[in-house]
Amino acid sequence: MKIRAERDDMSAIERRIADFILTEAHLLRDYSSQQLANALKISQSSVVKFSQKLGFKGYPDLKYSIGESLARNESSDADLPVRPEGKDSHAVLAENLWHFKSLAEQETRLINPPAKLDLIADLIDNANKVFIIGLGEDGILARAFTMRLTLLQIDTALHCDTAQMTTRISMATPGDVLLLFSEYGQQLPLCRIGRQMQEQNGKVVAVTRHNANPVRALSDESLLVSAHDDRIHIEPLLYQAALRHLLDTLFMILCEKKPDQLVDYASNLDRIKDLHNQ
Template sequence: MSPLLKIRSERDQMSAIERRIADFLLDNAHLLRDYSSQQLANALGISQSSVVKFSQKLGFKGYPDLKYSIGQAVARGDGGDEHVASEVRNDDPHAALAEDLWHLKAQAEAATRLINPPERIDAIAAAIQQAGKVFIIGLGEDGIPARAFATRLSMLGILTVHYVDAILMQAGVSSAAPGDVLLVFSEHGRQPALCQISRLFRERFGKVISVSRHTPNPLRAHADAALLVSAHDERRHIEPLLYQCALQHLLDLIFILLCDGNDDRRSQLDFNFERMQDLLDS
């Protein structure tokens, strides 16, 4: 596993000092060979022991081991900030921008995959597959992926209850039964209304699955399982794009598992597609 990719995926769980070290390593990976642990500590205004502990927390024997591993990753172009070199057509002024964006999206997807182990994904897909009803809610911008996923589940013949209003969902969960699933989409997981809905749903012995960033948040505390997204960029107009891309890829993976794990579901999907096409053609 690339050490740079590991640092990216675990950054949200780090302390303030650890994040400073992480950001420095990510931004200066190609220059790290010139820094000793003491020089790095001096540059950040922290103790040398903090650098050593940071390295060991990532699973390395010490800073020299971490520095060597990062140097190898940079040489391979594996997870670093050096963008993939490619030919840029002279008549395409957007080629470099597109390449840069694609590279950032790929990093976000890879980091997101690392923090969602296969066994967790399989368990969540199985819970949705076996649920009597799947409740889905997302407020504001979170409602966009929530609605799209609800539509896909419906196309598979899964009984889906989708709301964009917290008050209506709070009333809707009164019909929840044991074994039902609630998917709560919230990037930052801080809406008190969604936490309240999750608590009520669990009281009815339903399973709550939160969908949020890889950060400690109240919503995750009310969930039985969590789908986590890791997507970071200092530019405010870029970071949401990375989040949406990584989240979509994660949801697509679960959708494919649902299709591949049940022939009847896939047949229902084919039937619904054909019926929709007939309506469009008529």
């Protein structure tokens, strides 16, 4: 459901509405926009505006859609007999986790429309040089993506260190791109680097969670991830899986744009393989 994905980006009231719809969807059937508003102690117009913001024609249209997806879900619930919540075999554990990863991936796909990915792919493709930075866990996916780009013969510089990056950026030319990996987007040093990049007429792309945060606010474009779980130790797994997939998609788009590099790509891969084999 699209609502779940957009949830992060909403104001307090909108989130109230979203949560109600997500948790009490079944009640919605006999709620008019006014009743829903009353239940949430907000104005009826807020409900309508909420609906429209999500791209529905109006409240009835939203309601209709909720009905649909509700029906869809419960009919597929019947397919998978009983969600085996208990701590069964680890196979179930693994399957379950994959299920949640899939959900995160879907949500993430919804908030990153193809047009945007295309645009970002173009930015990267046309840049003289691509700069990438990511600290801590963010660094891992940053590194992985750097490798991919390098294999595609795109000149890419990775740093896990703000100091180094600052000096590097000072050499950026217009048209260069900086990718800021930051799950929560709160890192102020990264913001500084982003601004520095913009002063030199470079583009800044944020790679972050889909909520309001400084890094995203500053960026020219952004890759957004939606991934949630109550279990604190699971949530990062979902974030990483969803983001990885988003980056993989971007990579595939780049591959399409550079079919000739793809040939070299293969031989590069082979060369690397041999490299370590003595």
